[in-house]
Amino acid sequence: MTMVVDEGDFLKIWLDYWRRYLPDECLHVICHGENPELESLARGVRFENIARNAPYPEMENDRWKMLADKVSALTRDGFTVVYTDVDEILIADPRHTGSVVDKLMRVDVPVAHTLGLEVIHRTDKAPEPISLDMPILRQRQYFRTTSFYSKPCIVTAPVRWGRGGHFADAEKLYFIRGLYTVHLRFFEMNQFRERARARRAMTDAPENLKALHHRRWRESDEGIEDVIAELHAMKCPRIRSMFTLRLLWRIWRTRKKVPNEDGLYVYALCTGDLQRFPRRFLNLI
Template identity: 35%
Template structure:
């Protein structure tokens, strides 16, 4: 049994994204090294995640949801890093991938990566260009979907091998150095498929309606609330308006991260600038099938 890497997530009934998460990390690390917090103890999660370490928690509506979630994830990571060299933690629609040009899979890469650090892959949001990509997503996402935009908001410090605290949402840690290797990416899949997006948003809107309160009361992301959702098709049609950039050079974006890395006020956390880039790229052919 390998002890190089474990993956941790928390999920509630998101079968589409959980399937992708399980294919990716279960295939790379082995399901016995995947830890799935089943919020609400739903049968869907229990069935799909068989062979993983499933941790069932109550799903009753409650406020301060995200604060409690990250308190739990922080403590899971802290415990697991005593048994694994590296622990990857994040939302179920976020997958860390390695550039195939590196010639290693993610497990092989982490096996020779020094410990006692926090690693921040560059965030890429996979977008479904509904005007150009009619094929449905089946057993793979990258292939039917090739368009991405750089998303600093999802450049998350998510590969942990040292003692640190992760902020709510996973966007910051209390680790004072930025390690952002050129070959690592975090693919955010929220917008990778129009149909899946609508289904997930319906469920999330229902959850926040059941909890009651507003964004401040619940500490849940604004995007979970129906009033902030907008019209689904318009959201996806707007992707066509992003400037298309030739090639796939991510050097300027990582440089911006490194140059702007700094303490986040007096919170003890560290951050970097997170501009809203208006460009899109096509993933090179070598990425087809990575997730």
């Protein structure tokens, strides 16, 4: 399941990926506001239009409550549900046995996380625009680990999520070995600029924006350029690697043993150093 507003490129990537593993009747796309172009692109899958209201302070919180209700209803019918934003793709490490669906079918816990990998477009290393007709990870090979997108996105029982889907009300923390969520927000920097400006006009920024260093793009165009400059200042590795234990340790160490005032179990939001995908990942997306 995913939700989309106007991100046709991301929806195409999401559909192309999941159609390799699942029939259309297993794919659910929610469109936040009517968009005939996206509906045409998603023809054949379960497509649902919901009304989009003018921005208001609790809009994002309410949206995630709605998504949790929809996912929870499907689990009551016995389904395992994966919810990702449209710019997030769940992948399985080819080094481990089984496809992404094989791994999902073996999940036997109420809520499970995957480790987050955020693709970074380094224009100094890959100046060419992205082509959606070629594997994405062959064109964008740099990433950083991130707990922001190590979300509780695999669900087999009713769940409550917080804003952004970063935290859930599940008391126990489970990660599925060999599963990763690849976040594509920064996979094309010019597109990120355009999308960031559009999002500022559509939703209210979080109240604690000043404390969220990585979300300065919500504040101004200058903030967008600051974020891009920081990503380009990161040191590019020469070797291909997949070092994830430090991120796992940070999540386990900082996760609170009691829920916060919203009933969610939270942990530190952090990112790692720049890495380069091992060759076995390059054709996955």
